[in-house]
Amino acid sequence: MLASRTTEIRLAFAFFLSAASIWSISLLVTNATAGQTMSCGQGVGIAPAKVDEIAPGVYIRQGVHALMTAANRGAIANIGFVVGRDAVAVIDTGGSACGGARLRAAIVARTGLPIRYVINTHVHPDHIFGNAAFLADKPEFIGHHRLARALAMRGAYYINVNRERMGARLLEGTKIVRPTKSVFDTLTLDLGDRKLVLTANETAHTDHDLTVFDQKTATLWTGDLLFREHLPVVDGSLLGWLRVIDKLALLKVAWAIPGHGSVAGNWPDALAPQRRYLTTLANDLRKFIETGRTMSEAVADAAQSEKANWRLFNEFNSRNATAGFAELEWE
């Protein structure tokens, strides 16, 4: 069988890049044993993140509505922590090693209790890139049982892409940290007179979304199962997400902390705009499919009626429509 020289070189280069990734990842992947100092900014003391206490013992660092950039240091998702009598649990760690360090500084400024758990709601870089800041605390790193696979498949890719987008300096110290504990259905953590119930969801925003419920204050950390103001981003299943929204709506929730957007006190009404967008998108796409229109046509027009209701609509709607069209073709 004849192999052409150009393709050999092309494939070899692709493997070379992948090989380089293996070698660099073997340095970056850790089982939460190594503690390392990392730079944050210019090497001056780490300024604690600004966090809000939205319910007793429940703190969040609000993200900005933007794509991950050097200027915003990837701080685009809501992250935070819960303080119990005996221990602290962190929920998502931000979009850079620095972001994680700043969150940790905010915790340390408020309590001397051990950080026992670092929970990741899903794999997207704005939620996990700060994990390494907590290695020295030797916590359990917890995720949905499919998070480990997602990290394995995407970790190096996210680091490479964001090194280009945000710059190498910001990515310094960013490591992919493997989960030490997986949630298959539910898992309850006790922070000392304070229980957190973690739930693994069916494929929705991603194929491994994890929610965290603080029983003491009835606060639900939704991860990216809820977007407010920022357009929801489909990276799992459009139809699955609509099912999960209906399930979440049945919960008794006092405060909902979305992955992106402002904290909500009006559950389940807080779900309504997102449900409306995803339903509109699905129905528009179905019409295009039924009338024999193409993906290109659908992607330009679907859900345009929602444009004024969301931030970053242009950045993500066509991409959602692409994914949704391919999914709904099989309905």
Place this chain on the structure above:
Amino acid sequence: MTSKKIVERAEFTNRGSSRRAALIALGRTIAIVFALSLSATPSMAGDDVWPELKTEIFGERTIHDGNAQLSLDAPYRAQDAALVPITIKTAVPQSPAHKIKTITLVIDENPVPVAAVFHLAPNSGIAQLSTRVRINAYSHVRAIAEMNDGKLYMVSRFVKASGGCSAPASKNQDQAIAEMGKMRLRQYMKATTPGDRPGKTREAQLQIRHPNHSGLQMDQLTGYYLHAHYVEKIEIKQGVSLILTIDGAISLSEDPTVRFSYTPVSKEKLQVRVVDSEGKIFSGSWSFQEASEKNM
């Protein structure tokens, strides 16, 4: 440095004539490819790879400007590099004297640049073809038509996309694998291009569930490559009459799909046979749908 064990990948088999090799074969183990990689010179952004690619695929044959013969539609900036829709249309009505025999779809910067070869059956009346591809880097995408007189005509577009082949594409991996081989065929009645007779020409879209693993996606933790496993050949017939054959490889998106216009020769069933790179065979057949108000 810890060394990682690399699983031997499936071979890309060669199809078609040696001159116009539709898919490039790679009959060597990854160990050798790695050795090669350490000495290889990667193509730098800005290098034009087309001249060498052209010689590899088409030898010394002349390729004419094809803008009067056919058109290629592709987004300038892809929404999703693993799911880029492209459409090829004939610009002149096909006649027995002058018609397209094959269309080769090339994505310059992809690891396997020949994304697909479409073989149009002589009486198929195919005037339009759409599919979805992976694009790995900002690249020219080219459609080269071979006419029944042997002449070659090319059109191209530049598409800004990256990471389509090596980036994780699957949003719902477990489903993709569980449903592998399932197919759908949609039938549309509308006429599509000038010169076609309404009601005679129609469109169909074939959907195939298949992960179409590129073999370039790696499990970072174990160092194992996801085994390349992709749709290699699609054969679409009406009764026993061939309409369209497609040779494909890793540049086709997950759940390969093709939409095409054609002129039915009868009311016999549409039959599809798919073979993948592991030799798995999937078949389907669908009753020919009569034109009705519902689907006009």
